[in-house]
Amino acid sequence: MKFSIQSRGDDLSNTLAEQAKGYLTGFGMVFNEAEPDIVLTIGGDGTLLHAFHRYRDRLSETAFLGVHTGHLGFYADWQPPELEKLVISIAKGEYDVIEYPLLEVTISYRSGMNDAVYLAMNESTVKSPDVTLVMDVELNGMPFERFRGDGLCVSTPSGSTAYNKALGGAIIHPSLQAMQLTEMASINNRVFRTVGSPLVLPAHHSCVLKPVKGPDFMVTIDHLHLLHKDVKTISYRVAGEKVRFARFRPFPFWRRVHDSFIDSDIGQDVR
Incomplete structure (x- = not known):
């Protein structure tokens, strides 16, 4: 079996990476x-996100797992004292592979240049270089609303606990094939109206953003910040590809949510 290791780069993570490699x-x-075949990340969820984008073209062949050297993560669920136990399990091949849905982001341009296509594991956001973002939102090819506000966020189920949650979005179990559209400080008054609530869309639905004001936008794809000029549309859908994780022991999603946001001293198995 072939393996690779990605470290966050701090002293502890680098030391553990060398130990794991040995x-x-x-x-x-x-x-x-x-x-x-397997990528071990040592650091945190951000380290695993970097590894995901590094191996974007090998998602069907590569599985990921993480050791956290900081706070408990949603992707990095092993602790440094467990490293030896973990590598023994890796070497024995004692793991299952689980798959989580991803977000496909397609940006088309008014000039007719080739579309830019990205995959996001957590989320994609859109903001305007100007003060207010003005976008027409289409769902399944039908006009839904004209958004005015700070920005829009489209997240995956596994990414629903990240920026999406901070925006007031719902937490979605990653076994669901869906994506979520969440508003950032929308303008709502007697003149301008938006739905004002997060929207959870199933895998067979699409979401298209069409600029009303300005052709240039700051688009994020997970940790990547990209300025796109002359934008015609930004389209979102649940991707055909999935990210694969090597799972060596049960770690139910709702337990992760509980440990991260409520209390790390959980006494029961929340599924």
């Missing part, structure tokens, strides 16, 4: 950064 090669596994 353990795994000692078990006869092959360190291969180009074509890994």
Whole structure:
């Protein structure tokens, strides 16, 4: 089995990465950064997001797992003292693979240049370089609303606990094939109206944003911040690809939610 390791870059994460590499090669596994079967990230959820984008073209062949050297993450669920136990399980191949849905983002341009297509594991946001973002929102090809406000966020179910939650969006179990559209400080008065609530869209639905004011927008794809000029539309759908995680033990999603936002001292298995 071929493996790769991505570290956050701090001293602790780098030390653990070297230890893990030594353990795994000692078990006869092959360190291969180009074509890994499994990618071990050491740091936090951000480290795993970087690894996901690094291996964007190998999603059907590569599984991810994470060791957290900071706060408990939704993707990085192993702790440093468990490293030796983890690498033994990796070497023995004692794991299942679970898949989470991703978000496909397609940006088309008025000039006719080729579309830009991205995959997001957590979310994509759209903001205007100007003070107010004005966008027409279409759902399944039908006009839904004209949004005015700070911006819009479209998230995956696994990313619903990140920026989406901070915006007041719903937390969605990652087994659901869906995406969520959440507003950022929408303008609502007697003249301008939006639905004002997060929208959860199933996999067969699409969401298209059409600029009303200005052709240039700041678009984020997870941790990537990209300025796109001359934009015609920004389209979202649940991607055909999925991200694969190596799961060595049960860690139910609602337990992660409880531990992260309510109390890390959970006494029961919340599924």
